[in-house]
Each structure stands twice: as C-alpha cells, then as structure tokens.
Amino acid sequence: MTRFLAGRVLAGLITLVIFVTILFFLAEVIIPGDYATQFALGLDGAQLAELRARLGLDQPLLDRYFAYMSGLVRGDLGDSGSGASVSDTLKAVLPWTLLIFVYALAVAFPVGYWLGKVAGWKSGARGSAGLTIGSVGLYTIFPPLLVFLLVIFVSGLTDNQGMSALRTIFNQGRLSQDTAWFMLWTLGAFALGIGIAALVRSRHDRTLPRLVWVPLLIAGPFIVWAALGMGGEVADILAYLALPIVAVMILAVGEVVLVSKSTTAEAAHEDFVFTARAKGVRDKDVRDHHVGRYALLPTLSKLMVSVPFILVGLMIIEISFAWPKDGAFGMTVPGMSSALFTSLENRDTTVVVGGLLAVGLIVFGTRLLLDVLQAALDPRIRVGSRSH
C-alpha cells in the first residue's frame, strides 16, 4: 500500500509540473494585457513602465517562468499586482469552496450511488429510463437557473426573510476563516482515522461495521466542534453555505447516478450473479453484496473523470449566487471563484495562475483520494502491492 501510494504521488508530481507549465503559458496567452493595463488611462508611459518594472512584468516570459517555478518549489506562489501574497489570498478563499465541495459530495456520492445501483439492477424497467433522463436533466441544468430557483424557493418559504438573514451573517462578519479551516481539518482527521481503522481491520480480513463508522463520521465532527465551544460559529457557516451546498449536491447527484447505474447494469450480466442466484441468494442481497461491491470499483474510477466538472459547476454556482452584483438577492460566496474572477478583471495573472493551480490541486487531491479508496477496496491491487 505504501509503495503503491508513493508511486502514485511521484507520478502525480510530474503531472503537476507539466500542469503548472501549461497553466503559466496559457494564462499569458489568453489574458490580454497585464496588471498595469487597467491604469493605462490614469498613468503616463513612464509611470506604467515603472509599475511594470516593479512587478517584474518587463522581464522576458521565460525568465518569469523560471522565477515562478523556483518560487513554487519553496512554496511561494508569488505576489499579486497589489502586493498581497497569493497564498494569503488563496488561504482566505479556499476553505469556503472546500467546505461546499466536501459536504455536497459527501451527500451526493452515497445517495447517487444507491439510486444508480437500484436503477441499474432493474435496467430494463420503464422507471429506469426515466431515472436516466432525469439524472441527465439534473446534470445539465444551467447552474444560474438552479441558483435562482433555490433563492426564489427559500425567499418564498421564509416570507422573504431567508436571504436577508443570510446577508446579515455575512455583513456582520460572522464567517470566521479560521473556524472554516478548523472544520476542514476535523473532517479530514475523522475520515483519515476511520480509513486507517478500516484498513487495519481489513488486514485481518474483518470489516468495520457500517453502524459504527457512518454515525461516527457524521456526528463525530459536530461533537468536537460543540465541545470546543465553536457551535455558534459552525452553525453560522453551515447555514450560510447551505444553499450552495444544496445546489452543488443537485448538480453532482445526477452524474453519480448515471455512472453508478451504467456500471451496475454491466455487472448484472456477470457469471457470478447467475451462480449467486442459482444458490438461492435473495435478490436484494445479490444486488447489494455481489453486484454492488463489484460495481463500486468502476464507479469510483469513472467518477475521477467527473470531479473536475463538478468543481466547475461549484465555481459557476458560487458566481451565480453573487450575480448580479447590485442585485436584491445577491449573496456573496467568499470562495475560489470570487478571487479568480476579481483578479481576472484586474488582469492579475499571478493570482489567476495561483487560483487555477489550487483548482488543479483540489482535483488532484480528490483523485488521489479516490485512487487510494479504490486500491483499498480492490483485493487485487492490495494483494499485488503486498507481494512486491
């Protein structure tokens, strides 16, 4: 397992270097002008040249690339045009995006997987085609429309008070960045702890009972937060992020259903299914224990491809909540996309590259996680890496 993990991480590092290289030059090509362009009307030529020299924008592209890469190795993402460090900017926006991402996927994955399994098992039935078409509809729904409908729904439900209550949370500065980071660390620690416990038990060919780890994973973090006296802050954050989380969840669940349904339907024709049925195993048990377990692996590997698209959906949803800026219902989600698109307007290439790098890292991290999960669930990979 360690060997397997090390190999994946090394291969991933090479991919990341190529990724940053593509990103750096692509940003240079597609973003017209540079940070100084926005001041072109207010400053004269000499002042503009001085500003460019101060920001290092007058250097040749290759020199800037090598300077950026050497900074990156030291963990320095460079400075934005206004002088703020890019890593500080990202540190302020990342926890919100990550919290939405984690919570939305934590609901969408199990729900979508189960729905897809049930529909794939009865893939000939009429309701099954309906579920497929419905899932495609959820997957392709235009995010701004979804966001608008959610806002209208909440406003109607709460007699126009809901959105203003959320705005109050934001305006009073009750969204603590440190708490959000702490929430993420707690969630990560719980997931890691349960993962290790499951792995240790699986070495002795035992599994962790679902009745133990599911409640622990769901309720455990909340107990920790409440015990540390952070209950109020956490409640504020979760209430504020609830709408984006629901929106991303709706978007992601369709995709998971589609993937899980097609893999289950394929697995339903395998020989071992006939054997199990011939033995007289109950239909539901064949579906859950024989086919479900077998189809879990291809489901995970196919979902790796979907992760970037779910992330794009998440960022579009973030912008949509804040749109239009002067809107009566605009709700600022202080996440990744706000930093990315503000810096895009200012032609602040360093922040754009840093932001896209963060997006790439989230995708990379999620795929690594799914990879590890897949390896842990697949006896062939587990045994193969042990015998090496």
Added chain:
Amino acid sequence: MSIEITASADSRGARHKARGAVWGRFRTSVPGMTGVVLLSIFAVMAVAYPILTRTVWDPKIYDPETGIDMVAVEKLYVDEVIDPATEVGRVDAFLADPFAKPGDIVEVITPAATSLRHPLGTDPWGRDVLAMLLAGASSAFVMAIFAAITTAVVSITVAAIAAYRGGWIDNMLSNFSGALLLLPVPLLMIILGTSTIQESIGPAQFGFIYGLLAGAGAAAIVVRTQAVSTMRRPFIDAARATGAGGSRIVIRHLVPHLIPLAAVAMLIGVTGAIVADAFVSFLAYGENRFSWGVMLNSAIRFPSLRGLFDTPWHVLIVGGVAISLLAASFYLVAIGLHTAFDTPKFKR
C-alpha cells in the same frame, strides 16, 4: 490482387451489417431515442432562424439583441432623485430615460405575455423571446458541432499516435493529457470568454478551442486505453504479417475501433461546452454573438431591479430549459450509443 478486392468487399458488407445492428440496438434505448428526437427539434429551430429573419421577420423587431417592440409599457412616476453616476434610486426609470426628473412620468418597457406577434412573449427589454430562442439554437448548434468534431479528431489522433508508437511518445502524451485533465476545460473557457472583452470569440472558435483542450485531455485518456488494448489484439499482428505499413494499420485497423468510444466521449464533452458557452454570455460578455445565456441574464437582472417576485418566468424558463435540454440531448445520445456499442459482441 483479386483476392484483396473480394476480401475488402466482404469486410465492407460485414461492416454494413454491423452498422445496422448498432442502429437496431440504439433504437431500443429510450434515453438515446429521446436524445435523437430532441436534437432533431433543435436542428429544425437552428435552421428556422436564418430563414425566418430573411423572409417574414423584420430585424428591427425580431433581432435577438437589438430588436425592440414596445408591446407592454408601464407608466412610472419618478418619485426619487436619480443619480446617474451611482445609479441609485429607481434604476428602471433611469434606464428608460436618463434625464428623468422627480415628478416626471416615464414609460418603461415591461415583459409582454404571449400574443400572435410574439408567440412566446417579449423579454424585459422588448425583445421577442421566440426569436431569441431560435437565434440561440443556431449559435449553440454551430458551437456544439465544432466542439464535437474537434474533440473526436484530436482525441483519436492523440490516442492512435500514443498507442501505435508506444514508449516515450506514449509516456509524454499520457502525462500531457493527465496534466490537462487537472484543468477543467469549461472553467478555462469561461476565463477565456470573460477575459477577451474587446474582441470576443465567435461560436465556431469557442467550440474549436474547447474541442482542442477537451480532446487532448479527458477524451484522449479514455480513447488511449481502448487504443492500447486494440493494439494488442491478434488482427494487428496479422496486418503486420501481411506487410501493412504504419499508416495503413493505424487508419484501417486501429482507428475504426476507437470511433465508438471517441463518439461517446465527444458527446459528453459537448455537454460541458454548451453550459460554458451559455455561462459566458450569461455574464454579459461575448458581445458579438448571441447565446441563450443572454435570456437568463435579462430574466434574472429584471427582478433584481424590481423585486424578487417580479420575475419574467417565460423568459427565464424558455432560456434555461433550452440550454439544459440541448446539453442533455447530446448526453442522452451518448448513453444510447454506449448501450448500442457496449454489448458482448463488441466487447470481444
């Protein structure tokens, strides 16, 4: 020589039969057929727009961007001082007449309901909704077709080269695709679309760039896996043994086996392109082309000026459902193709 001719004629007949079988299986797939029906409807809409504007529709009224028809007008009493610099106050009155003073009565266009002149009504700026729907269909169709063809061609090319040459070329291409996969293409296209404010890119260019990035990234990875396993199959060795050259093996023997998978990958990729394209125009960028996103833009901006429950629902739903349905129909066809190809006979 004569043997080769009969052999190729035979294989052509077999291929023809296989094609019939694929269509036969495709027809049984409800999602696939739903997608085909939806796509045909959109295709008719896309063709109808240029015909209608050139024959019956007066561009002054029916142009999707600049057309205006003051069907429904609301008289507004301006009760507040309007500051054009900050746009505070009755913004809608200000938009109708920048020189309005308190006490004036201003005429403001409001969205109109269905009428004979405007079968789907008009939007908050007096534009015909049906014209916008049809115009959006032709622009989205051009974009989608360019995106689809580019994705398929690029992914097949990259995958075939990687699988045929193998070694360091395969390694390099795979790493490149893996790196591109970390960068969500729709996000990049949104960045590209929003950063080129001066000279926005047209639908064909948008589709082409999307296809280039998606084809070399996610699609190439999927197709490459298939290409590598195809290269290991006995008929490739057989072709080599008969003395077939590299280009012949790739074009005649390898590529036909990649087309089904590339088709599925490209149709699913187009889904993202349509949403990204609509989102760029939703954010009110991309000014020299029209897309359905503009409809949602006007439909959502209007209630933000007037109050949340003043939404022009006909504009919002028509635009939103059109984007969703076009994207969905490509995805549904992909599902149908997947079921048609993915049978034991084809897996072998």
